[in-house]
Amino acid sequence: MLLIRTFEEALLQRHDHGFQLLSSGQEAVAVGLCAALQPGDPLLASGRSIGAALARGVEPRRVMAELLGKATGPCGGRGGRGHLAQPSAGFFGALALQLGGGADVVACIFGDGACGGGALHETLNLAALWRLPLLLVCDNNGYSVSTPRSEALAPKRLADLALAFGVPGRTVDGMDVLAVESAAVAFATLARSGGGPAFLECVSQRFASHSTAARETRSAAELLAARASCPILRLQQRLEAEGILSVERRAELEREVRSRVEEALRFADASPYPDPSALVHDGL
Amino acid sequence: MASEPLAGVKLFFREAIGRALRDEMARDRRIIVLGQDVGRFGGSYREFAGLYEQFGPERVRDMPVAEASMIGVGVGAAAAGLRPIVSITYMDFLMLGLDPLVNYAAKLRFKTGGQLAAPMVVKTTAGAKGQGVAHSQCLEAWVMSVPGLKIVAPSTAADAYGLLKSALREEGPVVFVDHKRLFPTAGEVPQGDGSVPIGKALIRRRGSDVTIATHSYMCRVAEEAAQRLAADGVSCEVLDLRSLAPLDMSTLCESAARTKALLTLEEGQLPCGVGAEVAFRVQAELGALRVGRVGALPVPVASSPILEAACLPDAERVSVEVRRLLSTHEVTPAKRGSA
Numbered sequence: 156m157l158l159i160r161t162f163e164e165a166l167l168q169r170h171d172h173g174f175q176l177l178s179s180g181q182e183a184v185a186v187g188l189c190a191a192l193q194p195g196d197p198l199l200a201s202g203r204s205i206g207a208a209l210a211r212g213v214e215p216r217r218v219m220a221e222l223l224g225k226a227t228g229p230c231g232g233r234g235g236r237g238h239l240a241q242p243s244a245g246f247f248g249a250l251a252l253q254l255g256g257g258a259d260v261v262a263c264i265f266g267d268g269a270c271g272g273g274a275l276h277e278t279l280n281l282a283a284l285w286r287l288p289l290l291l292v293c294d295n296n297g298y299s300v301s302t303p304r305s306e307a308l309a310p311k312r313l314a315d316l317a318l319a320f321g322v323p324g325r326t327v328d329g330m331d332v333l334a335v336e337s338a339a340v341a342f343a344t345l346a347r348s349g350g351g352p353a354f355l356e357c358v359s360q361r362f363a364s365h366s367t368a369a370r371e372t373r374s375a376a377e378l379l380a381a382r383a384s385c386p387i388l389r390l391q392q393r394l395e396a397e398g399i400l401s402v403e404r405r406a407e408l409e410r411e412v413r414s415r416v417e418e419a420l421r422f423a424d425a426s427p428y429p430d431p432s433a434l435v436h437d438g439l
Numbered sequence: 440m441a442s443e444p445l446a447g448v449k450l451f452f453r454e455a456i457g458r459a460l461r462d463e464m465a466r467d468r469r470i471i472v473l474g475q476d477v478g479r480f481g482g483s484y485r486e487f488a489g490l491y492e493q494f495g496p497e498r499v500r501d502m503p504v505a506e507a508s509m510i511g512v513g514v515g516a517a518a519a520g521l522r523p524i525v526s527i528t529y530m531d532f533l534m535l536g537l538d539p540l541v542n543y544a545a546k547l548r549f550k551t552g553g554q555l556a557a558p559m560v561v562k563t564t565a566g567a568k569g570q571g572v573a574h575s576q577c578l579e580a581w582v583m584s585v586p587g588l589k590i591v592a593p594s595t596a597a598d599a600y601g602l603l604k605s606a607l608r609e610e611g612p613v614v615f616v617d618h619k620r621l622f623p624t625a626g627e628v629p630q631g632d633g634s635v636p637i638g639k640a641l642i643r644r645r646g647s648d649v650t651i652a653t654h655s656y657m658c659r660v661a662e663e664a665a666q667r668l669a670a671d672g673v674s675c676e677v678l679d680l681r682s683l684a685p686l687d688m689s690t691l692c693e694s695a696a697r698t699k700a701l702l703t704l705e706e707g708q709l710p711c712g713v714g715a716e717v718a719f720r721v722q723a724e725l726g727a728l729r730v731g732r733v734g735a736l737p738v739p740v741a742s743s744p745i746l747e748a749a750c751l752p753d754a755e756r757v758s759v760e761v762r763r764l765l766s767t768h769e770v771t772p773a774k775r776g777s778a
Contacts, residue, residue, distance in 0.1 A: 228552070229551075229552065229554065230550055230551050230552040230554065231552030231553070232552075233549055233550050233551075233552050234550040234551060234552065238546075238550040238551070240550070240551045240554060240555065273505075273507060274507050274508065274511065274538075277503070277505040277507055277508035277511075278508060278511075280503060280505070280508075281502070281503065281505075281508055281512065284503075
């Protein structure tokens, strides 16, 4: 979580990254979920993908290179933030895994904004019908760009969307990484044992506006409240209270993370841009 | 890979599709069929008949009426190593699945820098046959403009067989466009491999006065017009595009350079159509050329048989346009742009 936050803070100092959808504030959802995944389980992320990619273990230097449009990004600078992919955090279908007979789980993170669209309902129907090992994780930050969830979506609990299809649904506090982890582990275990899909709603708060190109529409008070519920701070306080994390160890962790992020920036800066002359013939 | 023209077997167009699938599915276990009514029902045109019985419900999967997820599941399965063919019964409803087709399948190799690919076929049926405004459209041109998609549109049973085989062997997504009025037509399908390369047009009829560049069912209309015109001493060359993306510019230009007149013919709409693309590109390569185009009238296709027939190109309209084209003087580059 600390890595994601520090990474995004460093990225924001730059002006050559196009536009980004930041995960700051919502780190616990991706990190809690990834704690429930095995190395072979594919994770499909939405456009808010930085947190998911780093949580899944994609190297920070390669993520940074991709976001800055460099040839050394996992997608060669062609995917960028919205289409960040690496086999460990890539685009894979649940169907193929079922046919292959493996015990893998496919996890998919999407926002509350996706819950009004037909694709989610089509997916729920098929996943239930075919008992696919699919873990649908709704990272519900309460806004579709500027539209509050209350004005966009009728259900009181988004996890209830799954119930009509007979898919188990649960809502957890998305700012509590341990709550996310324990719910994700339970659903992943269910899917691995042939129990089919599940829907996990994580209620979260984003710290910044929808994207670096979007105006902030929330009040100062609301933003302050969001920041007060910081998932990193919360875990830190708990670990300190339990005597697991010392002040020294925390400072050490912060130093480690800062140095990894600095290295990522150095790597990305030193990397070449993709060759535009190869654009048409290469990779289509 | 070479086709064996000897000892062909006569098949209906719909049977040629089923035969291609059967042969390829037996050869390659990664091929699965997804779509509405593709299972026991055997497809709306019986083009999938027997596949469910032979390959079972895992490889021949009926899906709910949800085109976005049909194609979306196809893309995911393809990225994961399978080779799905997704059936969209009416091309009119392809638009419900355009997001996964265009934004995921077509771009997958590009946007992942080659880490993933989507080897899949979207088979869909175009053309009018008395079914009205939302079950008749030919929307090939819509998908021709998408980088990363290949588009094929056979006009004969042999090409349906051969192009479908090639499409199933491609490393990226292919849209296979068949046609309602072609399903009951019969033709010789070669024994043996019989695959037809994507990107190769075929001259169906040799001629010297005008090249009619067309595809799918309209090849038959072009042939009929060519026969009529031949009686009056007008010699038409009928060029079956077979692949719309990529276009076979070499065969197109070779033909149009000989006849010095190009008529494009399509069942779909003219604005931004297949013909507009073909005509522009041929003219850009050859310079001075007489160019005309024939397509549907700019109205929806009604279900009334009289209105449907009035909307669609027929041999009469093609003949009139060929005569008009040939009566114009050869254009100089300065006059180009009036077509």
